[in-house]
Amino acid sequence: MTTHPIVDAGALIAGQTGQKSDRSLKPGALSRAPQAALASLRIAVGTLSLATLAGVCGFAATATAANDQILIGLVTKTEVNPYFVKLRQAATAEAEKNGAKLIARFGKFDGDNEGQVAAIEDLISAGVKGILITPSNSTGVLGAIKKARDKGIVVIGLDTATDPADAVDATLATDNFEAGVLQGEYAKRALGGKTPKLAMLDGTPGGTVDKQRHDGFLKGFGIAEGDPAIVGKQDTHGALDEGQTAMENLLTAHPDINVVYTINEPAAEGAYAAIKKAGKTKDIVLTSIDGGRLGVQYVKDGKIAATVMQFPKIMATKGVDYVIEFVKTGKKPSGFINTGAKLITDKPFSDLPSENTKFGVENCWG
Amino acid sequence: MNRGAVSIGRAIATPAVGPLVVLLVFCAIFSVSTHTFLAVGNLSLVIQQSVIVGTLAVGQTIIILTGGIDLANGAIAVLGTIIAGRMVNDGGNSALCLLLAIFLCTVVGLIAGLLVSRLMLPPFIVTLGLLGIVTAATRLIAQGGAFPVTDDLLGWTGNSFLYEGSGVTYGMLIMFGLYALVWYMLTQTAWGRHVYAIGNNRVAARLVGIPVHNRLLSVYVFAAFVYGIGAWLALGRIPNADPNALQNGNLDSITAVVIGGTSLFGGRGSIWGTLVGTLIVSVLRNGLTLSGFDPLWQDLVTGVLVITAVAVDQMSRGKQR
Numbered sequence: 001m002t003t004h005p006i007v008d009a010g011a012l013i014a015g016q017t018g019q020k021s022d023r024s025l026k027p028g029a030l031s032r033a034p035q036a037a038l039a040s041l042r043i044a045v046g047t048l049s050l051a052t053l054a055g056v057c058g059f060a061a062t063a064t065a066a067n068d069q070i071l072i073g074l075v076t077k078t079e080v081n082p083y084f085v086k087l088r089q090a091a092t093a094e095a096e097k098n099g100a101k102l103i104a105r106f107g108k109f110d111g112d113n114e115g116q117v118a119a120i121e122d123l124i125s126a127g128v129k130g131i132l133i134t135p136s137n138s139t140g141v142l143g144a145i146k147k148a149r150d151k152g153i154v155v156i157g158l159d160t161a162t163d164p165a166d167a168v169d170a171t172l173a174t175d176n177f178e179a180g181v182l183q184g185e186y187a188k189r190a191l192g193g194k195t196p197k198l199a200m201l202d203g204t205p206g207g208t209v210d211k212q213r214h215d216g217f218l219k220g221f222g223i224a225e226g227d228p229a230i231v232g233k234q235d236t237h238g239a240l241d242e243g244q245t246a247m248e249n250l251l252t253a254h255p256d257i258n259v260v261y262t263i264n265e266p267a268a269e270g271a272y273a274a275i276k277k278a279g280k281t282k283d284i285v286l287t288s289i290d291g292g293r294l295g296v297q298y299v300k301d302g303k304i305a306a307t308v309m310q311f312p313k314i315m316a317t318k319g320v321d322y323v324i325e326f327v328k329t330g331k332k333p334s335g336f337i338n339t340g341a342k343l344i345t346d347k348p349f350s351d352l353p354s355e356n357t358k359f360g361v362e363n364c365w366g
Numbered sequence: 367m368n369r370g371a372v373s374i375g376r377a378i379a380t381p382a383v384g385p386l387v388v389l390l391v392f393c394a395i396f397s398v399s400t401h402t403f404l405a406v407g408n409l410s411l412v413i414q415q416s417v418i419v420g421t422l423a424v425g426q427t428i429i430i431l432t433g434g435i436d437l438a439n440g441a442i443a444v445l446g447t448i449i450a451g452r453m454v455n456d457g458g459n460s461a462l463c464l465l466l467a468i469f470l471c472t473v474v475g476l477i478a479g480l481l482v483s484r485l486m487l488p489p490f491i492v493t494l495g496l497l498g499i500v501t502a503a504t505r506l507i508a509q510g511g512a513f514p515v516t517d518d519l520l521g522w523t524g525n526s527f528l529y530e531g532s533g534v535t536y537g538m539l540i541m542f543g544l545y546a547l548v549w550y551m552l553t554q555t556a557w558g559r560h561v562y563a564i565g566n567n568r569v570a571a572r573l574v575g576i577p578v579h580n581r582l583l584s585v586y587v588f589a590a591f592v593y594g595i596g597a598w599l600a601l602g603r604i605p606n607a608d609p610n611a612l613q614n615g616n617l618d619s620i621t622a623v624v625i626g627g628t629s630l631f632g633g634r635g636s637i638w639g640t641l642v643g644t645l646i647v648s649v650l651r652n653g654l655t656l657s658g659f660d661p662l663w664q665d666l667v668t669g670v671l672v673i674t675a676v677a678v679d680q681m682s683r684g685k686q687r
Contacts, residue, residue, distance in 0.1 A: 071658070079662070105661050111512070111610020114603060118415040118648075122655040125408040126400075139514045140606045206511030 070100035072323050073123030073131040074316075075116050077160075079106045082292065082366030083312055084134065087158065090316035091132065098324050103128065110204075113140030120144035130154040130323030132316070138163035138208055154326045156333065158315045160209060170333035172318050174310035176209050179341035180216020182352075183261065183287050186306045188221050189349045190285040191259050196221070196229040199250045201271055203238045203263035210263055213289055217261045231257060236267040243270025251278050262288045265295030265307060272303045291344065296360035299344055306345035306354070312365050314339045382639030384678060385626050388671070389646050396653030403656055410526075410533060412648045417523075417537045418443070418603060418612070420644040421596040423619040423626075424544050425589030427640045428552070430623050432585050433565045433632025434482065434489035438474070438496040439593050440615020444608075445504045446471045446597025451515035451607030452507060460519035468594030474500060475590020476583075483582035497616070505609045512608035515601055523602030537599045544592060548637045561585060565632025622647060625671050629679045646671065 074091050076084040088104050095102035103126060105119035116136055121144060123131055131148055135141050138161060145155050145167055157171035165171060188196075198221070203210035215225075223229050231254040234246035243266065251257060251274060260275075262268035268288035275284050281303075288295060291309025298304040322333045343354035396403040403409075422439045429436045450467035454460050474496065481492045515521070523537035552558035560581045563571040572578045600612070620630075626643030628635025651664045 101658055103655060103658050105655060109613045111608050113606060113608055113611055114418060117604055121411045122652045125402050125411060126656045127402060137512045137608050140512060140604060140608055
């Protein structure tokens with residue numbers, strides 16, 4: 001999806017240069033060359049279109065080969081984030097293992113409710129028995145979900161709950177509050193007896209998960225919102241560059257920061273770059289959450305003290321299993337099903353359960 | 367001048383035959399390869415899914431016909447949904463709030479139009495700037511989050527008649543109505559001829575006495591009015607005002623316009639082509655899902671179609687000269 005603008009911009013640029021050369025064309029001796037070029041272009045375009053059509057025909061033929069297969073739909077937020085790519089791959093593999101077929105769709109950007117609604121509608125048309133969805137916005141897709149459930153399709157939320165939570169049959173997700181608590185408890189221990197000067201690098205204002213992690217961290221850290229120990233809060237949208245800028249500014253304002261909460265690992269990496277530049281890697285406890293491959297690597301490298309890992313693969317495989325069970329037995333899952341969160345660190349504390357980075361590397365996503 | 371008039375006439379008369387053939391071919395393929403594509407409910411869905419981008423593409427078409435481009439159309443529509451939604455949720459009268467939202471969208475178009483026609487700034491830059499401004503303003507108004515909009519009037523365009531849920535929605539009728547209206551304006555009025563003439567050759571258009579500045583201004587204002595209607599249709603599709611929605615509205619609508627055979631250089635193309643272009647993208651997305659494909663194929667084929675359409679436009683231009 002990130003390629004989309006590039007393609008269009010490319011078309012625009014190609015068009016504009018084309019226009020110039022077109023205008024500069026004068027009838028006469030020179031015109032033969034462009035005409036030859038046009039002829040070959042025409043052939044090329046024709047071939048390209050034919051190839052596309054043939055491709056579509058061929059694939060369509062293979063796709064409909066097995067009509068009595070159990071069809072399962074998956075709608076993720078975007079294909080940009082490796083988290084959702086991993087989730088999709090795990091679901092596809094699990095479906096295949098059980099002789100079912102997974103049809104995947106995704107939004108084009110965070111907040112693409114229209115894309116997700118269209119995806120659910122198409123999946124209903126396709127005749128799926130169950131839909132697994134990570135809603136982009138917890139209220140954005142309720143109508144389409146209701147339509148699916150009215151048709152007897154089991155709908156399971158993955159990763160993100162809907163609002164209200166019972167809009168879907170069940171939700172398989174990390175308890176993000178609990179994950180935040182783990183992060184906070186670790187940060188508190190790692191800080192030892194020092195007076196905390198906490199910087200919080202949040203995600204996106206208004207985000208459900210963002211708030212749960214933030215609040216969980218404070219609970220685990222043992223302070224309340226508004227505590228003077230919190231010297232600064234910044235939104236990073238979970239992005240590396242914004243994490244770096246935010247941390248730079250916070251360090252300028254409060255050089256005595258000694259513990260940092262980050263919403264995810266890209267933000268943590270940005271924060272680390274700022275901390276390193278300020279020469280404070282020894283003085284600051286940097287903690288994060290997510291459990292992506294790079295994140296675990298940062299922990300291994302000692303850039304991040306600890307991260308909290310979540311398990312998208314479990315969400316995906318359990319989701320597929322529930323749908324297959326529903327088709328076979330008619331039993332629907334219900335309620336919130338916690339897929340767990342684990343603290344990953346190489347500097348553990350005996351009174352706080354954690355796993356080392358070896359476990360992290362073996363079980364991480366992305 | 368005579369030649370100019372002839373080419374304008376031809377451009378208007380050229381039906382969207384090429385894109386239509388592509389659309390029919392895709393429909394034929396999916397009708398054969400799946401047993402669900404041709405179901406009435408599914409065809410209704412495909413059109414319902416086209417309503418928002420299809421409406422944004424109406425405004426985009428007339429702007430592109432003048433040789434311009436609009437990068438802010440999705441953002442303007444989202445502004446409309448947020449304003450209408452917020453005011454109604456705060457207890458405002460639904461009809462008044464809706465009208466005010468559409469009016470404010472139109473005001474954004476007025477600003478764009480003034481900058482393009484009076485200061486002669488490039489439309490790409492003006493609408494790129496407005497994209498940032500409008501998106502930021504929308505987020506400021508929304509105060510960070512999406513919120514449900516349950517008002518009956520704002521959601522009315524999503525209601526359907528014939529049979530519930532899979533029939534004809536009022537939103538579809540409004541979209542088709544807009545296409546018919548713009549077809550009439552472009553082909554049956556002097557205003558429409560002026561739009562084509564400006565896109566073909568602005569200097570010549572000015573020399574023959576066409577009020578180029580005022581026509582350009584009116585094009586941007588009308589397009590933004592259409593985006594305001596698009597905001598209403600968006601609330602009918604999804605009763606949720608989300609400041610993060612429709613981020614690809616600009617590129618998706620440009621894609622529809624270009625696949626529909628309208629030239630990005632202006633002066634050539636038809637509004638029906640845009641409708642067909644919008645439907646092609648929706649049919650592809652729906653049909654490939656029904657056939658059980660990786661959705662990345664949809665983007666791949668759409669990309670091929672965009673380049674093909676521009677190449678065909680280039681070739682036919684070569685032929686005319």
